[in-house]
Structure formats: structure tokens, C-alpha cells
Amino acid sequence: MLDIRNGIAVIALNNPPVNSLCHALREAIVQQLDAALADATVRGIVLTGNEKAFSAGADVTEFGTPRQLQEPILRTVIARIEASSKPVVAAIAGVALGGGLELALGCHGRVAHEKARVGLPEITLGLIPGAGATQRLPRLIGMAAAHALMSGGQPQGARQLAQSGLFDDVVAGDVVGAAAALVAKLAGNGQPYPRARDGQLDAAEVQAAVDAQRAKLSARQKVQPAYGALLDALAACALPFDEGMKKERELFLALVPTTAAQALRYQFKVEREATKLPAALRAPAREVRSIAVIGAGTMGSGIAISALDAGLAVLLLEQDAAALERGRQRIADHYRDRVAAGKMAAQVAAANEARLQTSLEWEGLRQADLVIEAVFEDMAVKQEVFRKIDAHARAGAVLATNTSYLDIDPIAEATARPQDVLGLHFFSPANVMKLLEVVRGAKTAPDVLATGMALGATLKKMPVLTGNAFGFIGNRIYNAYRRQCEFMLEDGAWPEDVDTALTGLGFAMGPFAVADLSGLDIAWRMRKAQAATRDPRERYVSILDQLCEAGRLGRKTGAGYYAYVDGKQVKTTDAAVRDVIEQASAQRGITRRTLAPEEIQRRALLAMVNEAALLFAEGVASRPSDIDVVLMQGYGFPRWEGGPVFWARQQDRTQLEHDLQRLADEAGFGFTLGNLDPLLST
Template sequence: MPAPSTILNAPDGEVPVITIDAPPEAAALQHQASSEHAAMQLAPAQQAVPRPIRTVAIIGAGTMGTGIAISVLDADMQVLLLEQDPAALARGSERIDMHYRKRVSAGKLKAELAAANAARLQPCTDWTQLGQADLVIEAVFEELAVKLAVFVQIDAHARPGAVLASNTSYLDLDQIAAATSRPQDVLGLHFFSPANIMKLLEVVPGADTAPEVLATGLDMAKRLGKQAVVASNSFGFIGNRIYNAYRKQCEFMLEDGAWPEQVDAALQAFGFAMGPFAVADLSGLDIAWRMRRAQAAKRPAQERYVAILDHLCERGRLGQKAGAGYYNYADGKRSAHSDATVRHIIEQASLARGVARRHLSDTEICRRALLAMANEAAQLVAEGVASRASDIDVAMVHGYGFPRRHGGPVFWARRQALATLQAGMQELAAGSGGATGNAAALHD
């Protein structure tokens, strides 16, 4: 392990070399507003006339598919909800009906409008019905083989000129498009769950996506009331790439000496609605566990890997749905602290790495988390995954709970002295075996 860093571990009594104090809120909010506007605009070379969309087919009636369906229904469009399993289709249809009944009961929606929205829903199990749709959105299980099989069916039944979209959050869009005879019509529309509430929509063109198809994706975001961010086709796109770097650094801090509740509390105090370990328990640890195992063969040998989450999952601690993850959930309530099992797993991980556990201050926890995001952001800009550094701030605020009053990780990074920021990123990368981004890329 590298020697303790004076940048990462500045004592609380000293003025930190890298600041984490709150920026002028007005400046941060102004940055976020201008960044949101810019993110919705295509470069002149990419601009085209969107294809008209009146009917949207959604494949998959699970939580994501029904959330997308509600968003489309609320935008006054027809929805064809397709499922292969009649029971799953019935559950999805009931979930949508229940959503509107609850909205009416709560006084948040007039009964007449709720009825009109629900009436535009057409549930079905017949693939041939896809011929009605101007836009088809796949929202099935995040596994390449499953999505490829679905897109073979979409290609066989969707009408010529229909836009074919995948809701994938990690997978290679070009591989998905290659399952069709019309890759120019394929793009990614990455919604965030619950899709009828979360505002962020990552719009992802593939190598062959036609300009008017990309323009249609941006136009749909506007019609759905979403905040779009255009991302190039790359594993995890923008948001998940940044969040994974943040989450990994938080896991490193567990091995170094922190407990989950310390990390969560420090980042909540900074402004996040929830800390990373509470979020992981809420979403389900098995999701990340499955993704880790799928990517294990591609993980660089020198990259630091923390197996704490793996060991939790092996013990059936999959998060809130299992009653235990990083925390216990007795009677649906989160315990205030990690329990003896979790602490033992963390201590064993530290021992296996040969790390002498030490106290981490809130300042260090926040500083390392922010540096991790800034470092990954610089790499995304250099790779062209994000065409603007400010798009990263939009994605993190609208999709991942980064506090809006802090502007975003790029806004934070721009407030640091460039040389100091670069040194901090280098030290962070050296401790993780990862790459170092060029801090100057964030000052576009």
C-alpha cells in the first residue's frame, strides 16, 4: 500500500489542501442550470429532424417496464405493453392501474385524466403487435443473451422506420444493434428506476445510429419531461461509470478502517440523500455481485478489488429485501450500525490485504469520494464518452443524488487548484491500481 498521503489525509485541524467546503450556492445552481440546458442540445453536426412518435411499445412488464409505460402514458402517447408471460403481464398491468388509483386517491391527479391515461394502455403477449409502434423500448433483464433474443424478435416484427431502443445500463449497444438488420435504427434509452419518477435519461447512440434516431431520443426525453444526457457507447455509459468509481473508493475506505455507517453519515452530511452502502442495500447487493462476476475476467490484475460485498452476498445478505446487507433491517427498520457479522467480514478483508486499520475523518471520506468521481470524469471526457464535462454533473445530480447545491463533481473539481487536483487524483489512482485522468480535461 502507498504511504499515507498528505493530500488525502490532511488532519482536520489544518486547512485541507483540497477543499470540500460548500461552494457559493448561487454559482453552483447557475452552473447546474446552464449545464442542464446544454445537455439537451445536440452539436450542429448531429442535428436532424426527429421521427414522429405516437405509439410506443415497451417490452417487459416488470418494475422498469411499467415505470417507463407510466411516463409515456403521462405524456399523452399510446403504449403497447408486451410480455411473453401472461401472469407477468397481468401483474404489470395491475401495477400501472394501481399507480393511477393511488394518484387519484391522494388528490394528485384528476380521475378523468387518470382514466384517459390508463385507456391508452394496450397489454399484449403477441409479438406481431409491435408493427403498430413508432418506438420500441426493450426493458428486460440486464443480460446480453436475453436482450439479443429480444432484439431478434423486435427486428422480425417492428415496422420499417421504427426506432428500436434498449434500456441497457451497462451492455454494449453495438452488440445489441448487431442482432438486427437495421442498426441505424437502434439507440440506447437508459431510464433510471423508478422510471416514472427519476428525471435522468441517458441517450446512447451506437456506431451506426442515424442522426434522426438520436434526435428522436432527445425529443422523447423532452416529451417525457426527462433531463437527457447524451453518452457514447461505453460500459456503464456516464452515470454508472462515475458511480462505480465512487462506490469502489468507498469500499476501499472500509478496508482502510471505516465502517459503513461512518462513510454513509459523512456523505449524507455533505449533501447526498443516502450514503453508498444504504443505497446498495436498497437496490440489492446481488445486482452488483452479478455484474462483478460477469466482469471478473476483464478486471486488470493490478486493480485493487474489495471482496466485502461478495462475502455478504455469499451469506445471503442481499440488502433490504433479504432483511440484511451492510445493515440489518428488523421489522423493516435499518439498524443504526453495522452488526458483528459485517464488522468481522470487513476486519478480515483488511487483514487479508495487510492493512492496519485506522480512523478516517469525515473530511478524508468526502475528499476521497469526490476525487474518485473527478478522476473517472476526466477519463470519460478524454475517451469521448461524455462530450462535455458538465454533462457529468447533470447525470450525477439527476440520477445519483449528488447534491445540487454543490453543482456536481466536475464543478467541485474546477474549484480546486489544477496542480493540487492532479496530484490528488494520482495518489488516489496509485492506491487503487487504476488509471489517472488528466485534471485539465475537466476545465473545458
């Protein structure tokens, strides 16, 4: 039944929680529009949602199903609105994203609440807008602004866009009332209703704008088909509107089955699954309002900032006054810089800093609901810290170790309450990186795991459950990947060959550039600690060790795999590094050969897949898709490739098994082939 107010019909979208445009909602919009047009008492129509959402866009659960293409599709709904004999105005509160914004673009006017946020995130799913935004939006706000909104994929505030031409009005109060006033004005002025499709664009200017944006595409954007398709669709703005719409549709439908679009939709789904504990481990989380962070170094300070940003009270504890002051100053500098850059209001920064306490006294731990240890990566050191935590933390507090590799069970056993201990593996910088590996020890209680996962959500991170095994999920797979890349150095590649091939695939950095950035001595120290347990029959690449012994520890010493001049990497490796690599090949009895980028990429991916199969079989990961989430969120795996598990599922099974066997043969003793069946079928 229509809601008619003073001759204005208000059609409220109703598909909680975010009014996603499923088939039933699309059908309801058309039905109510028809009813309003048939009612002689109705002068015009307001289309609105609720306070949280006008509409968040397409229903992703319909992607790839017949209902996605069942009439009325969104383009049909918008065309019906645009052709309405009575004016239709969108009243936007909350969010209007993707198809939700496209729906609003089809209206004859748009009024937004000042706190509303709008965006076109299709690019993040490997797609372009498919219901007319590529043709309507440039006609409203210009080519450059339209391209920025669509290629960025991030929502923008209505205030920010108030003068863009997108909105007729941005209001602080009753958005439906303001929209109704605009409807009345349009109904009474005797003029044709304004339509975005009627905007005029100069063909030469359209082409010039598209050419300029195409020249700015980054290497990572060029390997994702949606970015080029978006520019092709925008170029169609030079055509008559209906022809441009036809071109947009062709481009959209061509993108839907691409591997990139499938991978991005997959990541969208599995990221949400990864944050949920398996049913057998679910329990109510313990309340966390205050945390203590032990260790005021870079990691500890970053964890403290994350907690302060989330509104938690934080105690930063150190045993050295100078180190504590450096940590406190690091946090103060962070907030000062955020304010100076306009990324945080001064009052917010001040409130965050006010929740920080610093101390040298262990007694302060009694006030914390959760204690996070972030000290040196050494078992004896961490065990001693946990003995002190056990002596001072209150009963029922959750005790967490931020370790990257160590077995958390001996750490937990240093306390009288191992059931309260878990691992929280933050990634550096902790206040920036989203991934949080939540590590389950042998005796970790379910409500402690639930608390770790809930803390990750509070900190706006991506918490993923992992079993207690060396390197957990991420570092274990990364080690296998890096080891294979080192094998390729002995086989004939130079570091820049490997790095270039993998950045060409979409990684933000190659493994050797990453090693230089983090410091070669970190891996060197770990290798030396493991030397006593290493079987001499295993293939072991000593190149990194020799570089470290020569004082080449990475960027911080001006040389590692690469040399650095004024802090900038020299693109090709120097003679000293090549000499070390050639000697390693000779000692192995290997005749060096050129490795094509495709071989480098495939071998690196195969190494990841094999290690993923091994750790999943061991129960380190709860779901194969969790492995993909970890690699994407924490290690720069290209999102549009989906992750190593997703990649493996796209390969020919026979060829995949053949290539993995060859990888095992070349690696020799100690290489274990994983069983692909559970990984690829679960």
C-alpha cells in the same frame, strides 16, 4: 406610447418570451410610469404582461454582469411604483415568478387570472428574494405562508392563494379589465393607496415563527446558506420596513458569490445545454405518437406510465400472461393511488389508462413508432428480443434498449437495421426519475438520436447524450465512486462512517445504504460476470461478495451492509459485517485507522473527478457539464455542489493533482490517472 383606456394607462411588459426583467425592460417600466404620472388624463395605471407571463423574474444572463446592478435596479423600479401618486395595480396572467412577483408586490393592488401561477424560486438558485419579497410578502399573507412560498421555491396556483391576502381578486375572465376596475376604485375612494410595506407584524410573533422554522431545517438545508439567510431576512420583518429592506439586501448580496449559489446557477444553465445535441449530430426527429414497451416488470411498467402521462399510446408486451397481468395491475394501481392522493383527476387517470394496450403477441409491434426493450440485463436475452423486434416492428420505427451497462452495438447488430437502434437508459423508478441517458451506437442515425432526445423532452425528463461505453456516464462514475468507498472500508472506515460523511456533504443516501436498498446481488451478479476478465493484480475488495455469500443481499433479506428490524435500518453495522471488513483489511495487510469525514468526502469526490476525466477524454460525454447533470439528476449528487466537474474547478489545481496521484498510489495496479486539462478547461 402609452395605451390609455378610459383614463387608465396600461403598461404591458414586453420582453418575449417570459418578460424577464432585464435592464432594458426595467428602464422601460420607469419611463412609461413617468409618462403616465405626467399625463393629466390618466387616473391610474395597470401593469400587465401577456397570457403566458406577467414576468418570470430576473434575467439570469445578467447575473454577475454590470447590467445586473445598473440603475434602475428592480428595487428602484418597485420603490417608484410604490411611491406613485396614482394607483398602480398588477394584472397577472400566466406566471409571476421571482422578481416578477416582487414587482407585483410593490403595486397597490393585484388581480390574477385563476390559471395564473406565482412563486419565488430564488432558493433553488442559492439565493433569497432581493427586491423586497421577504419584507412585503409576510405583511400581506403572514409569516408561515410567506416562508412556505419562499423556502419551497415552487410556484403555486392563484386559486390556491385566492384567500391568502396576496390578491385583491382572482378572476376567470379579463384580468386587465378587472385590474382597471380596481384602479378606478382606488383612484376614486379618496383613501391612501394600500401598500404591502404598511402591514404591521408583531415582533415577538415574527421571532417565534422564525425560531420554529429554524428548528425544522433539514440536514440538507442547513448546509445550504440560503435557507438560514432566508430566515434571517424574515426575522428582519420585526424591524421598521426600511431597515428590513437594508438587511434583505445585505443578505442577498452576501449569497451571490457563495459556492452554493454559483453551483446552482451553473446547474440551471448546463441542464438546458445538456438537452441539446452537438451541432454535428442535429437532425429532425422522427414522429412518435405510440410506443411499445417490451417487458412488464417494474422498469417496463414505469416507462409505460411515463409515456401514458405524456399522452402517448402504449403497447405493453410480455411473453408470460401472469407477468403481463402483474404489469397491467401495477399501472392500474399507480393511477388509482394518484387519484386517491388527490394528485391526479379521475378523468385524467382514466384517459391515460385507456391509451394502454397489453398483449402477448409480437405482431402488435407494427403499430408502434418507437419500441423500448426493458427485459433482463443479459446480452443474449436482449439480442434474442431484438431479433424478434426486427422481424415485427415497422420500417422506420426507432428501436431502443433500456440497458444500464451493456454494449448496445452487439444488440443493434442482432437486427438488419442498426442505424435505427439506440440506448435509452431510464432510471428507476422510471416514472419518477428525470434522467434519461440517450446512448449513441456506432451506427445510430442522427435522426434516431434526435428522436431519443425529443422523447425525453416529451416525457418531461432530462435527456443527456452519452457514448456507448460500459456504464455510460452515470454508472461508470458511480462504480468508481463506490469502488473508492469500498477501499475506505479496508482502510479503516465502517459503512456508517462513509454513509454519514457523504450524507453530511449533501447526498440523499450514502453508497452502502443505496446498495442495500437496490440489492447487493445486482452488483454481485455483475462482478461474477466480469471475474474472468479481471486482472488479479488489481485491488479488489471482496466484502460485498462475502456478504452475498452469507445471504445478506440488502433490505429485501433483512440484512446487507446493515441489519434491518421491521424494515428500519439499524444505524451501526453489526459484528458479522465488521468481522468480514476486518478480515479484508488483514488480508490486504492494512493497519486500520480512523478516517475523518473530510477525508472520506474528498476521496469520494476525487474518484468521481478522475473517472470523469477518463470518460470525457474517450468521448463518452459530449461536454464536461453533461457529467455534472447526470450525477445530479440520476445519482443524488448535491445540487448546491454543482457536480464533480464543477467541484474540481473550485479546487487548487496543484493540490488536486497531488491528491489524485496519492489516490492512484493507494489504489495500485490498474488505476489510471485521467488528464484534467480537457475536463477543466472545456
